[in-house]
Amino acid sequence: MTDTAHHAGTRSAEGALALHEPRNEGTAPDLDWALDARANQSAIERRAATLPSRRSVKKEWQAAWLARAVSCIDLTTLSGDDTPGRVRRLCAKAARPMRQDLLDAIGLPDLTVGAVCVYHEMVPAAVEALRGTNVPVAAVSTGFPAGLSPFDLRLKEIERSVAEGAREIDVVISRRHVLTRDWQALYDETRTMREACGEAHMKAILATGELGTLRDVARASRVAMMAGADFIKTSTGKEAVNATLPVTLVMLRAIRDYGERTGFKVGYKPAGGISKAKDALSYLALVKDELGDRWLRPDLFRFGASSLLGDIERQIEHFVTGRYSAAHRHAMG
Numbered sequence: 001m002t003d004t005a006h007h008a009g010t011r012s013a014e015g016a017l018a019l020h021e022p023r024n025e026g027t028a029p030d031l032d033w034a035l036d037a038r039a040n041q042s043a044i045e046r047r048a049a050t051l052p053s054r055r056s057v058k059k060e061w062q063a064a065w066l067a068r069a070v071s072c073i074d075l076t077t078l079s080g081d082d083t084p085g086r087v088r089r090l091c092a093k094a095a096r097p098m099r100q101d102l103l104d105a106i107g108l109p110d111l112t113v114g115a116v117c118v119y120h121e122m123v124p125a126a127v128e129a130l131r132g133t134n135v136p137v138a139a140v141s142t143g144f145p146a147g148l149s150p151f152d153l154r155l156k157e158i159e160r161s162v163a164e165g166a167r168e169i170d171v172v173i174s175r176r177h178v179l180t181r182d183w184q185a186l187y188d189e190t191r192t193m194r195e196a197c198g199e200a201h202m203k204a205i206l207a208t209g210e211l212g213t214l215r216d217v218a219r220a221s222r223v224a225m226m227a228g229a230d231f232i233k234t235s236t237g238k239e240a241v242n243a244t245l246p247v248t249l250v251m252l253r254a255i256r257d258y259g260e261r262t263g264f265k266v267g268y269k270p271a272g273g274i275s276k277a278k279d280a281l282s283y284l285a286l287v288k289d290e291l292g293d294r295w296l297r298p299d300l301f302r303f304g305a306s307s308l309l310g311d312i313e314r315q316i317e318h319f320v321t322g323r324y325s326a327a328h329r330h331a332m333g
């Protein structure tokens, strides 16, 4: 996202000319606007519940949509037993996520994922392994996943990851600022993290499963965007409840409201528990409905996922060959 290739408008992973938007600079904190956010829980849940059946993608388009989903994956490993070797294998998969015969069959010259997402300690291995590709490294920072280490250390962690070559930083917010309704503190914290990111793009993880209500998800989304988040992201993948369609609807509408107010386009990243191709299609359909086609590109949309790629590859293989291969053949990602 932050590389010169994207800014210069060179070819992106899916072969289309990469578009570029002015980066969200954020605004002064307008806490009345944040507080004013609404979320009608029952209407939102009804809409999300009917989406997968109402919005099925036709068979001939499915492979194209699934390839688009691959280009938007932040291929992730965030485990205590991560090793440089595992990260290198993941990076090889990120640079060539699908077999060439499958790509040829669906008419795509090349394809990469959106980014590789790792802990700080794995940034150097990932940067090295992805050298010469267009795939950026994203680092989770700020005491991920709880975000409860001392604030100055959280900022240092961001700076270290950027210095080691991460071009995207996924920060976690302090959930307590939402739970205690201290919106100014949430704004100040997020703004300071954004400054620490410098040129690296910042994804603000709201940990929506811990925020209590959809209305507070909407409010936190607005505050994070006013503080300059380039993306708002649902979850760390470590909460009891991670990405959901209702939360997605709320966050997409917050992105739309913010865009109408400021002209800035903010990206969206659902993360955690998305491992099936058909779920990925539901998310893409919702993004298309709420924000339009412009958001179906890796500069404005990512899936945070450690095991979605394998299922998508399986479905595309089935589309091309008429057969399913065993899941273990697509073990990585």
Ligand SMILES: O=C[C@H](O)COP(=O)(O)O
Pocket (backbone or CB within 6 Å): 076, 078, 117, 235, 236, 237, 238, 271, 272, 273, 274, 304, 305, 306, 307, 308
């Ligand atoms: O940000 C990404 C998540 O940690 C990935 O979660 P997952 O392992 O459930 O796909």
